[in-house]
Amino acid sequence: MADNPSVEAGLSAFTVTLIIRRFDPETMDEPVWKDYDVELYPTDRVLDALHKIKWEQDGSLTFRRSCAHGICGSDAMRINGRNRLACKTLIKDLDITQPIYVEAIKGLPLEKDLVVDMEPFFASYREIQPFLIADAKPKDGKERIQSVAQREIFDDTTKCILCAACTSSCPVFWTDGQYFGPAAIVNAHRFIFDSRDEAAKVRLDILNDKEGVWRCRTTFNCTEACPRGIQVTQAIAEVKNAILAGKPAIPAGV
């Protein structure tokens, strides 16, 4: 098959203008917007556009990427003012009568072009103790028993790829660098609602802090930004309810 689904469908390429916020820490004081014209097909991804620029026009354009199909979480960026993964955003889904604006995600220190320092993001993640805490081992030396229904209630939050699209779309996170942010809460949810975990109380206490879930103002930016379709705001609401109830609502076992 042709390299490209557009070619297969008989669609032709057209010129798209990308305006990218560039920043080189070694030579610049402030970022500048720079535009590039690229020949693209409707089914190309924004990541393809960035690669075309890097490989054919300006090798210094800097961004992270790896899997290129929305599973590794490397290439979250702000595209036309919305947080998205560049590899999951197709040109045909953007308004191409206008230039496409691309910049780094907000709220994390800018390192170079589209690359930010992810360490503060991962620091929040580590704080919620993102690992199963369970002393009781199954007596038969096999797996812990978990019913299909128990597995189902935290299914959504296991999809998180830690891309930071949600956290860096949150207005509270932008203005308050101390706030855990939606991704950390999503990952806390994943364990709080896991029937095998024994430390829900510890995590709920951590999130009951002044920089915890109560800072969330339910703007739904995070849910809209999530490239995995996780109902982030709902997960945060479920954590809030669990704090108020003193424990998570988990279905009975098998």
Add this chain to the structure above:
Amino acid sequence: MSMEFQDGDVIDGVHYHQYDVVIVGAGGAGMRAAIEAAPKARTAVITKLYPTRSHTGAAQGGMAAALANVEEDSWEWHTFDTVKGGDYLVDQDAAEILAKEAIDAVLDLENMGLPFNRTPEGRIDQRRFGGHTRDHGKAPVRRACYAADRTGHMILQTLFQNCVKLGVEFYNEYYALDLVMTKVKGVDRPSAVVAYELATGEIHVFQAKSIVFATGGFGKIYKTTSNAHTLTGDGVGIVWRKGLPLEDMEFFQFHPTGLAGLGILLTEGARGEGAILRNASGERFMERYAPTIKDLAPRDIVSRCMVQEVAEGRGAGPHKDYVLLDCTHLGAEVLETKLPDITEFARTYLGVDPVYEPVPVMPTAHYAMGGIPTNVKAEVLRDNDTIVPGLYAAGECACVSVHGSNRLGTNSLLDINVFGKRAGNNAVEYAESASFVPLPDDPAKGVRELVERLRTSDGSERIGALRKELQDEMDRNAQVFRTDESLARVTETIHSLRERYQNIGIQDRGRRFNTDLLEAIELGFLLDLAEVVVFSARNRKESRGGHMRDDYPDRDDATYMKHTMAYLTGDPHSADAADHITLDWKPVVVTNYQPMERKY
């Protein structure tokens, strides 16, 4: 002469570190090793990517283990399937370990928190997968433990979570570029790893007693691949450049169901759940080729059949150049709950909804069966028998060989866990009794020169263009079907690309986050490895597993039931690969299973 330093010293701009165990790579194998090593020995993990970006996360369908949770199964059947699936080039002692230790490997992960799908009894659920059968080939068996179609994602997350729990020390976005060898009593001994810190451009030397390579594969030698952009074979390339051998490099797996034209993976688990491959006329063509297990034949066979259907004019689409994966009879619920990610991939990237229409698919370069030779303790070999003390490899970069000439689906997530764990444990055990091998003078010299030469390179050749030519040529002439003629053509192309590579120019002159430089280095590894793949492939004049020669269509056990061992023995830039690559053979370990004709 050797140099002295304290951990944390900066000497002439180079950072020096000292650890008992250094693990290179933070995918499944690297992190599984770290979970064993970190609690017992001072351990560092050096990784080009943030750990959660590793390509283990892209694996979808499952991890094989004969738990027998849903039907009768045994590790012996699993061993047999692995040996037969690998077309009898599998070392059978290693396959037995893989299948036996699979059960604990899955239970370990569950105990660490992995949210497997569950049976109605609350046990780990299991699904069918290609080549995994009941009682030596009688029928497909449910052996793959899974978490929807994001099993690799859940493994990667669970291992990372447990590394966080243990406080494993990661050096994120540090690009390992050299393995330092020190001559001790006339023998080259590994003493350190040298890495380039992407954020700053600074060079770090990590002296270690034990070094574990877990750097993944090199699918980016091909254009159509399920592999990430970052899978450029750096670790395998480093070892090669040190003069250590690479095993079975001609065997590359082409996964049958890549999204046509794009190569994005659609799990074999789809066929495990009942999806069917059809040609243009809607025929279930696998019935003709593998009457017993049909669409669940191993990947090498299915990929060949697909290419053959297209070659004989039965391809679908306006150009008759792909086949169709039909999931429409599975129903929306199965797709949304058991195969949600691939359903979304088809919708997003091809605009095809698998609930209502069949999905265009063609084989995609997926997995290197070959790599750094190791024994079952994950110790790296310098020849057929001799280990390199203190050096380990695990995962796709290694060749144990549990996969032989064709890996079964779900055996790689298993491999990284079983042999990652073994590498971690054995690295610790070695470090407990060994002392540091002294560093040579200026251990960072090679990396400093490489980095500076490329960072200031101003030749006329562009990285993107050379890489594209390599990938296009490998797809054209070294893919599912090969001939001496096609391989000769790739050999010439690679030679000319290697010459042109000497004249590249990059545009980013900076030190911080210089990904232009990074890609230039990666291309060097890709060119080296592609040459070994093609050179090894030309030498194997038979068809076996993932290596299908049109000019030698039969398996030839008398001559070729043995592993290829390739060595770099001359100037790597000499024009003729035969001037610098020497091939040798290594016997296959046969225990219980004599080779038979491979029918499914």
